[in-house]
Amino acid sequence: MIRVGVNGYGTIGKRVADAVRAQPDMEVCGVAKRSPNYVAVGATEAGYPVYAADDDRAHEFAAAGIDLAGSVDKLVAESDVVVDATPSGVGAENRPLYEHHDTPALFQGGEDATVAEVSFNARVNYDEAEDADYVRVVSCNTTGLSRFLAPLYENYGIEKARVTLVRRGGDPDQTGRGPINDAVPDPISIPSHHGPDVQTIFPKLDIDTIGLKVPTTMMHLHTVNVTLENEPDDVTEIRDRLRSEDRILTIPDYAGIDGAGTLKDFALDAGRPRGDIWENCVWEESITLRGRDLYCMQAIHQESDVVPENVDAIRALSGHLTGPESRSLTNETLGIGF
Ligand code: NAD
Structure with missing residues (x-):
């Protein structure tokens, strides 16, 4: 059993903890939380031992009726691996703590790449993490793009990729983010x-990206144009390759799924926890080939696509x-692939 500690129990951390708990070869030894809010109460109700990320605030947990199992220092000492899911930049500050206990750690995409020896995507470079002690699981957008580009890169070569990222303004719990009524280059x-x-x-890879933010909390949407080095026979070949990818969900025309709202509704109807969509969602109708130029649109659920990547x-x-063994086990235990 791999004993996993989760330091930072927010949007990503709580999902990673639940995903780890679903694995037959892992257990959650605890989660570290900074403030005793509803998410901390949820952690105790879920049965996770809660550790204080900040000793100075430990008394606040007692006032909220949460029994602490100790401080984050103890959690790190007891863990075989720590998943750091603290806000951007905090992970780098935490690295000396993990080094002090000689505990390998994962960081998230909000950290600079320099925080770890390897930036990780399970589909592309799983093996590179095997000799590392510190690994950064890349961001939701980078995860989504890596999964999409991998089969194209391997089968046709990529001359140039151009992507516009229409980004959600914030997550549903980020009440202070925006824009509220605007479309903002960002x-x-x-x-x-x-x-x-x-x-x-x-x-x-030769890739240029353009980003903007819009008033939604649901998902990111990517418009992708890839100039391939070698021309596929036809568009069906591309569609079939994308269909065969385990973490890409291709949306058929008949489904009537016309945006992020219907995708989320679909996920909730399917009984997905928190309405999560771990897969890239590629609209089949958008897959278009003009010679060596491929066009496509995909939606990425920012709160959950990195979760299986953390498990792997x-x-x-x-x-x-x-x-492949790890991806397949993760997919099976989480129910990835509708
Ligand atoms: P979040 O704010 O939802 O959660 C962070 C948690 O860490 C909170 O519970 C917070 O109280 C806690 N925390 C704050 N300071 C801490 C400290 N010093 N020690 C321990 N815990 C502390 O953040 P998030 O959205 O889950 O993001 C976490 C990381 O994942 C970031 O690097 C982010 O860029 C990355 N990421 C986020 C998303 C997303 O869409 N939310 C997607 C992919 C990757």
Whole structure:
């Protein structure tokens, strides 16, 4: 059993904890939380031992009726692997704590790539994490793009990728984010940081990205144009390749799924926890080929697509399963692939 500690129990951390608990070869030894809010209460109700991320605030947990199992220091000492899912930038500050206990750790995509030895995507570079102690699971957008580009890169070669990322303004619990009534270039400079981040997974890929933010909390939407090095026979070949990818959900025309709202409704109807969609969602009708130019649109559920990647990264660090074995076990236990 791999004993996993989760430091930072918010949008990503609570999902990773539940996904880890579903694995036959892992257990959650506890979660560290900074403030005793409803999410912390949820952690105790879910049966996770709760540790205080900040000793100075430990008394606040007692006042909220939450029994603490100790401080984050103890959690790190007791864990075989820590998943750090703290807000962007905090992970880098936590790295000395993990080094002090000689505990391998995963960081999230909000950290700079320099926080870890390897930036990770289970589909592309699982093996690179096997000799590492510190791994960064790339962001939701980079995960979604890596999964989409991998089969194209391997089968046709990519001359150039151009992506526009229409990004959700914030997550549903981020009441202070926006825009509320606007469409905002974000960042205004081109390329956005997403292209260089994808290059941490595909170092030789030529990719330019443009980002903007819109008033929704549901999902990101990518419009992708890829100039392939070698021309496929036809568009059906591309569609079939995407259909055969385990973490890509291709949406058939007949489904009547016409946007992120219907996708989320579909996920809730399917009984997905929290309405999560771990897969990239590619509209089949949008897959278009003009010579070597491929066009496509996909939606990415920002709160959950990195969750199976974290589970696989834990196994990659511990080295007891191959990438395909780990992905298949993660998919089966979480119910990935409708
Ligand atoms: P979040 O704010 O929802 O959760 C972070 C949690 O960490 C909160 O519970 C917070 O109280 C806690 N925390 C704050 N400071 C802490 C500290 N010093 N020690 C321990 N816990 C602390 O954030 P999130 O959205 O889950 O993001 C976490 C990481 O995952 C970031 O790097 C982010 O960029 C990345 N990420 C987020 C998304 C997304 O859409 N939310 C998607 C992919 C990756």
